[in-house]
Amino acid sequence: MTGMNERALRLGDDSLILGQRLSEWCGHAPMLEVDLALANIALDLVGQATLFLGRAGDPDALAFHRDVLDFRNCLLVEQPNGDFAQTIARLFLFSNWQELMLHELGASDEFGGIARKSVKEVAYHARYASEWVVRLGDGTPESRTRMIAGLDWMWRFTPELFDGDAASLRSEWDARIDAVLGDAGLDRPKDARPILGGRNGHHSEHLGHLLTEMQFLQRAYPGAVW
Amino acid sequence: MVSVMDVLRHVPDPEIPVLSVVDLGIVREVRDDAVVITPTYTGCPATLAIEKSIRAALDASGHEDMRIETAISPPWTTDWISDEGRAKLRSYGIAPPSKRAVECPQCGSTEVEEVSRFGSTPCKALYRCRDCREPFDLFKCH
Numbered sequence: 175m176t177g178m179n180e181r182a183l184r185l186g187d188d189s190l191i192l193g194q195r196l197s198e199w200c201g202h203a204p205m206l207e208v209d210l211a212l213a214n215i216a217l218d219l220v221g222q223a224t225l226f227l228g229r230a231g232d233p234d235a236l237a238f239h240r241d242v243l244d245f246r247n248c249l250l251v252e253q254p255n256g257d258f259a260q261t262i263a264r265l266f267l268f269s270n271w272q273e274l275m276l277h278e279l280g281a282s283d284e285f286g287g288i289a290r291k292s293v294k295e296v297a298y299h300a301r302y303a304s305e306w307v308v309r310l311g312d313g314t315p316e317s318r319t320r321m322i323a324g325l326d327w328m329w330r331f332t333p334e335l336f337d338g339d340a341a342s343l344r345s346e347w348d349a350r351i352d353a354v355l356g357d358a359g360l361d362r363p364k365d366a367r368p369i370l371g372g373r374n375g376h377h378s379e380h381l382g383h384l385l386t387e388m389q390f391l392q393r394a395y396p397g398a399v400w
Numbered sequence: 401m402v403s404v405m406d407v408l409r410h411v412p413d414p415e416i417p418v419l420s421v422v423d424l425g426i427v428r429e430v431r432d433d434a435v436v437i438t439p440t441y442t443g444c445p446a447t448l449a450i451e452k453s454i455r456a457a458l459d460a461s462g463h464e465d466m467r468i469e470t471a472i473s474p475p476w477t478t479d480w481i482s483d484e485g486r487a488k489l490r491s492y493g494i495a496p497p498s499k500r501a502v503e504c505p506q507c508g509s510t511e512v513e514e515v516s517r518f519g520s521t522p523c524k525a526l527y528r529c530r531d532c533r534e535p536f537d538l539f540k541c542h
Contacts, residue, residue, distance in 0.1 A: 193443075207516035207526065214518040221443025225472065287473030291442060294475060294542060295522075302517055 179230045186226030187247035193219030194388050218295040225288045238392035242382050249372040250331035252381040263324030266303035270350045271335045273300045274343045304354045311358025325363050333368035404430050407461045414449040415521050418492040425480025434467040438476045441522040478542045495538040504529035
């Protein structure tokens with residue numbers, strides 16, 4: 175597999191898997207506005223995935239015909255939704271990274287066009303999630319407890335974001351995350367042993383469960399079209 | 401034969417039918433052999449529907465030879481919505497994108513508040529007017 179293909183898969187799979195995760199909230203969110211927001215964010219992400227995966231092959235075939243070992247997304251995006259605070263924690267940590275990453279990718283020859291288009295959308299996602307971190311962290315004792323638990327769950331999967339060529343984004347990401355946590359009156363979670371492997375196809379069991387739902391139709395009715 | 405541009409001026413956006421694809425800034429270029437369009441948001445489900453309706457309109461007006469190409473760079477921006485498009489949005493009850501104060505499309509008041517940054521479609525946010533109490537959609541600056 176070529177380097178460009180591998181890169182396209184990483185970028186596309188991150189967006190695809192998080193998009194699928196967020197779409198699981200459709201019809202279940204705590205209120206209508208949140209339902210709309212999460213569905214819209216999921217839609218943006220699936221759209222980005224289509225463009226990135228299109229650089230590695232047929233996006234539909236890549237989404238529906240691959241098994242767990244062939245996915246290249248980071249472990250963070252495949253983590254279960256948990257409660258709303260855990261979902262927000264994941265979106266907060268990921269979108270702030272994704273915005274910085276896409277901003278830098280905007281200068282690349284291979285992916286610049288897609289990155290410059292996507293970064294405008296992701297800036298919304300990062301802002302949305304950051305506002306909710308403050309609202310929940312600085313809210314009731316219940317919302318605060320849940321926000322802390324959500325961040326604790328997701329935190330160990332963040333070092334993977336900075337593995338390899340994204341290491342340079344770390345300090346700016348740290349500053350963004352710390353600023354929002356400060357507004358929310360929350361402490362940065364304690365660093366634990368980092369868990370890596372998604373970029374090489376070593377995934378948590380959660381991805382398999384996600385794929386059974388996402389790929390069900392194409393597995394039950396191969397080649398079915400809309 | 402009606403010109404390609406005139407044909408396109410009558411192709412409505414499927415989500416906001418008061419706007420044509422030209423008003424919305426989706427049509428980037430009309431060449432001798434192709435129409436170049438650009439998606440608004442990457443995941444906008446209307447993108448496919450738009451391409452289909454442009455195809456149908458071109459075919460129906462004798463422009464079967466025109467191809468449709470999609471370009472994503474430079475990325476679409478609400479700056480490309482025409483002045484006519486902005487006026488149409490307002491009269492339809494949707495506040496047009498504005499870098500300054502958001503105005504209620506019903507009463508013109510700027511005493512408005514955001515209810516949700518994400519609305520019924522990717523391109524809109526939910527707002528409420530504090531003066532006339534009406535809820536409304538804002539076409540987001542993008």
